[in-house]
Amino acid sequence: MSNLVEVPVNPEVVQDQFVVYKKPKTLTDKPLHYCPGCAHGVVHKLLMEVVDEMDIQDKIIGVAPVGCSVFAYDYMNIDMQEAAHGRACAVGTAIKRMMPDKFVFTYQGDGDLAAIGIAETIHAANRGENMLVVFINNAVYGMTSGQMAPTTLPDMVTTTTPFGRDVKTMGYPLRMSELLAQLPATYYITRQSVHNAVSVRKAKKALRQALEYQKEGKGFCMVEFVGNCPSNWRMTPLESQKFVEEKMTQYYVVGDVKVPGGK
Amino acid sequence: MGEIRLMKGNEALAEALIRVGCDGYFGYPITPQSEVIEYLSKEATNRTGMVVLQAESEVSSINMLYGAAGTGRRVVTTSSSPGISLMQEGISYIAGAELPCLVVNVMRGGPGLGTIQPSQSDYFQATKGGGHGDYHLIVLTPYNVQEMVDFVKLGFELSEKYRVPAMVLADGAMGQMMEKVELFDQIPRRTEFPEWATTGKPHDKERRIVTSLFIEPEVMEQVNLRLQAKYRQIEAEETRFQTMNLEDAEYVFTGFGLGSRIAMKAMELAREKGYKVGLIRPQTVYPFPYAIYRETAPKIKGILDIEMNSGQMVEDVRLAVGDKTRVEFYGRMGGMIADPESVLKHFEKVYLGVE
Ligand SMILES: Cc1ncc(C[n+]2csc(CCOP(=O)(O)OP(=O)(O)O)c2C)c(N)n1
Ligand code: SF4
Ligand SMILES: [Mg+2]
Numbered sequence: 001m002s003n004l005v006e007v008p009v010n011p012e013v014v015q016d017q018f019v020v021y022k023k024p025k026t027l028t029d030k031p032l033h034y035c036p037g038c039a040h041g042v043v044h045k046l047l048m049e050v051v052d053e054m055d056i057q058d059k060i061i062g063v064a065p066v067g068c069s070v071f072a073y074d075y076m077n078i079d080m081q082e083a084a085h086g087r088a089c090a091v092g093t094a095i096k097r098m099m100p101d102k103f104v105f106t107y108q109g110d111g112d113l114a115a116i117g118i119a120e121t122i123h124a125a126n127r128g129e130n131m132l133v134v135f136i137n138n139a140v141y142g143m144t145s146g147q148m149a150p151t152t153l154p155d156m157v158t159t160t161t162p163f164g165r166d167v168k169t170m171g172y173p174l175r176m177s178e179l180l181a182q183l184p185a186t187y188y189i190t191r192q193s194v195h196n197a198v199s200v201r202k203a204k205k206a207l208r209q210a211l212e213y214q215k216e217g218k219g220f221c222m223v224e225f226v227g228n229c230p231s232n233w234r235m236t237p238l239e240s241q242k243f244v245e246e247k248m249t250q251y252y253v254v255g256d257v258k259v260p261g262g263k
Numbered sequence: 264m265g266e267i268r269l270m271k272g273n274e275a276l277a278e279a280l281i282r283v284g285c286d287g288y289f290g291y292p293i294t295p296q297s298e299v300i301e302y303l304s305k306e307a308t309n310r311t312g313m314v315v316l317q318a319e320s321e322v323s324s325i326n327m328l329y330g331a332a333g334t335g336r337r338v339v340t341t342s343s344s345p346g347i348s349l350m351q352e353g354i355s356y357i358a359g360a361e362l363p364c365l366v367v368n369v370m371r372g373g374p375g376l377g378t379i380q381p382s383q384s385d386y387f388q389a390t391k392g393g394g395h396g397d398y399h400l401i402v403l404t405p406y407n408v409q410e411m412v413d414f415v416k417l418g419f420e421l422s423e424k425y426r427v428p429a430m431v432l433a434d435g436a437m438g439q440m441m442e443k444v445e446l447f448d449q450i451p452r453r454t455e456f457p458e459w460a461t462t463g464k465p466h467d468k469e470r471r472i473v474t475s476l477f478i479e480p481e482v483m484e485q486v487n488l489r490l491q492a493k494y495r496q497i498e499a500e501e502t503r504f505q506t507m508n509l510e511d512a513e514y515v516f517t518g519f520g521l522g523s524r525i526a527m528k529a530m531e532l533a534r535e536k537g538y539k540v541g542l543i544r545p546q547t548v549y550p551f552p553y554a555i556y557r558e559t560a561p562k563i564k565g566i567l568d569i570e571m572n573s574g575q576m577v578e579d580v581r582l583a584v585g586d587k588t589r590v591e592f593y594g595r596m597g598g599m600i601a602d603p604e605s606v607l608k609h610f611e612k613v614y615l616g617v618e
Contacts, residue, residue: 058463063330064474073472079461081333082474083326084356090323091330095461097314098287098334102463120326123319 024048026057028077037237039227040069040136042194046204047105047134048076050211060103061095063088067109068142086117089124089133096131103214105132110151111141114174118150121176128185128219132210135176137252138227146232150174153251158232173251177224181258187219189258193226195244199254206256218260226252265445272411273438275446276341276367276431277302279415280313284450286336287314289327291346294379295435296369299341311452321346325353325366332362332428333473335460337419337453341367343435344385345376347393354428355394358490359475363422365415366400367431369438372598380598381435383522386575389432390549397487399494401429401501402549404520406527408442410546416447421501425493432548434571436521436600494550503546504555508534512541514614515559518569519545519576521600526569529606540610548576553583560587567610569601570594589614 026048034041051057057078064072066085073080083091088106096104113121113135121133140158141147147160151173155164165173181189188210192203203225210221226248230240256262270278277299280288288307290300300317307313314331318324324340331338342350347368357364368389372382389402401421403414414431422429456462464470477483508530509515516526516533523544533540543559545552556566565588568577574592581590593609595601611617 058466061334061461061463070476073470073474077464077470079464079471080473081330081461082360082472082476083329084352087322087326087329087353090318090326091333093316094287094289094327094330094338095334097316098331098336098338099462119319120323123323 024052026051026077028075030074032075033071034068035231037228037230037240038068039138039194039225042200043134043136043203043225043227044072044075046194046200047107047207049204050208051078053208054211056103056211060105061099063092063095063104063106065106065108065112066143067112069107069109069136070143072107086112086115087120088112089117089120089129092131092133093124093127093129096129100130103132103211105134107134108136109142110135110137110139110149114150114176122180122183125180125186125220125222126183128187130214130217130219131221132214133220133222134207135222135224136227137176137224138229139173139248140229140232142229142232146229151176153247175252177222177257180222185219186222186258187260188213188221189224190222190256191224191226191252191254193244193249193254195226195228195241213260224252226254265447267443267445269441270408270444271298271439271441272408272433273298273369274302275408275444276411276415276433276438277306278446279412280339281307281311282447282449283416283419284311284337284452285313285339286452287316287331287338288340289316289318289324289331289338290340290342291318291321291324293343293346295371295381295438296341296343296367298438299367311449313452321349322353325350325357328364328366329353329357329360329362332357332364333360333461335456335462339365339367341369343369343371344373344382347385347388351388351394354400355396355398356475357428358394358398358400359396359486360473361426361490362428362473363419363426364428365418365422365431366428367433370432370434372596378598379435381521381600382571382596382598383434383520384572384575384596385432386519386548386570386572389430390551398490399427399497399549401425401427401497401547402432403429403546404432404548405437406520406524406544408437408440408444411437412444412446425497427493427497432520434521498550501547502550502552502554504552505544505546506542506555508541509543509559511539512562513539513564514610515541515543515563515566516569516606516610517543517566517580519548522570525601525603525606526567528603529569529610532603532607533610538610545576548579551579553579556580556583557587560584563588565589565591565614567606567614568592569606571600572596
């Protein structure tokens, strides 16, 4: 906005005690290619903050999907592999089996995880692979410009549901967290969002929790994010956050879906 | 001298996988090669700590192979024709990401679900691409149980030398037959891994990325040029074949794997009848030994190529010899296996005019 004035900063006088925010050191300096307001960027940052805090940059291997976050490895300054569309859970499984003492996570969109790759997802979960799945549910295929995903809400308009998703012929949105929570080998399944400051803080805790469980060898953990896709939802970033709040989280209720010893 | 055993091809191959110091096997059962995963499930983990994982599909197996190979481990998957078809996207990714690993195809008859009987009809798929993009696998074709063992070791060595995935292109007959085999001694599993492997970013070094994505065409072309340069080097240095009786040969029988074995027997029958027949048997079909055919062609009256397919390798033979000699083909399809007597009859008919 126009009433913001650029204040030149003299690095000499920037002192640690005045720093209120800095980017995690495990994020590279490469400018993110994500659209303004997209959840992907926020989740990248949270994940790398947790890696920093746990001091595991040298012990973690990430798996990028095919989707808007295909270039996650450009931003996350850790060893990474880029999996074929939908196969991140198979790739992650094998990395972990080869190196059980390392941390492994996959980072996947809803098309990747819940459509083309649903078999790999369910079977990795069912085997209780000791890894973390970071799942970005933005209810569309972001990368290929906004087609229907298995998570698209009923009546939601996308480029392949121009008249809205008709559940009679196109099926119902999949609630992956609830689905996977039923499997005995899954350990911790939680659904989070990053559409406001409070949820961002909670989301980070969930990621940390999941990686702590992995450290203890507890098994399969998934943190689902109710994300957004302002570009393909044809909304401003702010409108998209409102849509998350009012529509998405109605269907995809935020909170823990499966916790150790609990529900 | 290594240990001698009488073994079924699939089991010998599985035993070789353990002895070669494999770190991981990922596979999905399919006839005629399910003995491999069964043998490994029983033997491997106890003996070497090798990971043996039954995947939910071949799509999953091949992508597990990608992930495991990306950690610099010695890893393998085995399957048969329909399963190998299902793997093609993943094989292309592995080729693009330049990951060494071994894929074994114990071929059966097709197309479609086809038959569980032996066939050689995946030659085109194995040697000319299979998946999308300009890539090659190093393809080794065993013609007996001994080579089922030897090519496991050779396959890994070549694959790791070039960072090009290798394939053992066997068939149901090789997988199911029992023969005497000499096994090499146990090679310990590796404890150190290549620089490029994703094993966790070292503090003092750049992170490693395993990917086949190069979005800028200028870069993608450079990657392709590098791959092609490797393929040219492989063609120049790694072509392997065997010849027999070429010295006085007037005719040459040829074939790969099972086909070459039948060709060999037919050659013996021909020699008994006084026909001067020799043999060329490619062991690598990518790289294909074009030169030996080219050199031999002007000295002979014709080649008879024997394959358990409609005539696939014969295209490469024809490419090699041009119009320098005549090339005829004898094949059976759909799981039927040629017998040496019929091969000989065909030879007499087409080349000697004997009805
Ligand atoms: C085998 C295959 N099929 C289709 C595609 C095309 N494709 C790329 S990304 C994508 C969907 C991505 O959507 P999602 O997983 O939800 O990720 P998002 O971009 O929304 O984060 C599709 C269909 C592909 N790359 N590979
Ligand atoms: S297309 Fe959607 S998911 Fe992709 S970066 Fe843009 S807003 Fe994010
Ligand atoms: Mg999506």
